[in-house]
Amino acid sequence: MSTDNRITARFVVPAELSDRRLDQAxxxxxxxxxxxxLQTWIRAGALTVNxxxxxxxxxxxxxxxxxxxxxxxxxxxWTAEDIRLDIVYEDEHLLVINKPAGLVVHPAAGHAEGTLVNAVLNHAPEVENLPRAGIVHRLDKDTSGIMVVARSLVxxxxxxxxxxxxxxxxxxxxVVVGSLTGGAxxxxxxxxxxxxxKKMAVVAAGKPAVTHYRLVERFAAHTHIRCRLESGRTHQIxxxxxxxxxxxVGDPLYGGRMRLPKGATPELRDLLAGFGRQALHARQLTLEHPETGERLSWEVPLPADMVALIEGLRAHARERELHDF
Structure with a gap:
């Protein structure tokens, strides 16, 4: 518990914890x-025994x-700012948000204001006392979709x-460049x-990273895939x-030059050239509620720009099939 903004607690060691290390107890x-x-508090003398x-x-x-x-x-x-949040779920412990593309998650050099953290501080001021303002995982600025913020230490x-x-x-x-033939x-x-x-890469001395992907829809020269992460490295997918x-598609760091499919129409060229971010959307989040232990899951739909991209690629693929036929 906390008293006058201090964190206080008092326990009498029970039989089952007797003869255990202090940090374990x-x-x-x-x-x-x-x-x-807890170890930091022990070393600082804020946590005492007798x-x-x-x-x-x-x-x-x-x-x-x-x-x-x-x-x-x-x-x-950081300063709390009145920035609209698309809240999918919230209670005293969790804040689940559908983040739009273009919104920076954490204040940093060049982005001290107008971030998700500034918005969360305005909506839930208690996160000020949590590590990294309750942010436990991040989405890149130009990745859209669902993410969770902690509202309590628990x-x-x-x-x-x-x-x-x-x-x-x-x-x-x-949505990736090229026609994939199966998941892997x-x-x-x-x-x-x-x-x-500024870039990450596959390197022998890097941290382990595993991405599973499966096909959703294949187009003439692009593929809509669904990815599941086992790890959470920066820029992993x-x-x-x-x-x-x-x-x-649209990845400014890793995408290279824009590649057009054979027979691309002017409309498709404009669509691909105008897609100004990586085509990546966090669609689903599943976790165990920190208090109840209940398994919870949320899903958010594709944003309008990715819907338009997929519809444009689908229309072109159909035109190519008719032309080839």
Missing amino acids: VAQLMPEHSRSR GESRKPRDKVMLDDVIALNAEPEVQVS AHTSLVEQLQTRTMGREYDA TVDAPIGRHPRER RVHMAYIKHPL
């Missing part, structure tokens, strides 16, 4: 806090009194754990590009699809 007693946060500071490895015994009296860590100094700890253990399900729609899995490590620092020579 408090992780059981206060599961709403991450282990790293009124004395201890080390994380020190043992606790039956009837020891564990007390916490800590200042909340104000994680952000939720933040749970969501980070679900991401780490890969129990949070995330599925994306994408891309299992290739991703790290910083060796020469271009964009990097993996470019790696297998099927980059996302």
Whole structure:
């Protein structure tokens, strides 16, 4: 609990936790806090045993009194802004949002204002005291779709754990260059590009990354696919699809030069040339509710620009079939 904005708690060590390490015992007693946060409080002396500071490895015994009296860590100094949010679901722990393309998630150099975080701070001011203002995963600026924000420490700890253990399900729609003939899995490590620092790449020393994809619809020279992530590396789908020579339509970093299908009409040329972002949309999110344990799932429809792109590619494919016939 918290008193006068301080985080306080008091426990008497039960028999089942006697002779356990202090950091292990408090992780059981206060599961709403991450282990790293608890260890930080122990080392700082904010978490004591019988009124004395201890080390994380020190043992606790039956009837020891564990007390916490800590200042909340104000994680952000950004300004709340009245920016409209497309809220799919919310309760005291979770805020599920349908993010439009073009909206930056986190303030950074060049984007100190007008971000999703600024909007969330206005809607749910309590996230100011959470790490990264409750953001546990991100979408690129020009990727649209569903994402979750933690509104409590309980939720933040749970969501980070679900991401780490890969129990949070995330599925994306994408339109890629080239006609794929079937679904597959891309299992290739991703790290910083060796020469271009703004880009990621498949590199031997990178972190493990796995993307599963399946076909939704094949066009004359493009394919609508659905991707499921096992990991969450920066630009993962964009990097993996470019790696297998099927980059996302409109991708400014990994797409290369625009490629037109054979017999492209002026309308299709304009459609592809005018699609000014990577054709990627986070369509579905599945997770375990941090308080109830209930498995929840949400889905958001494709935005208008991707609907128009797919309809244009479909119309061209039909024209080609009629012409070839």
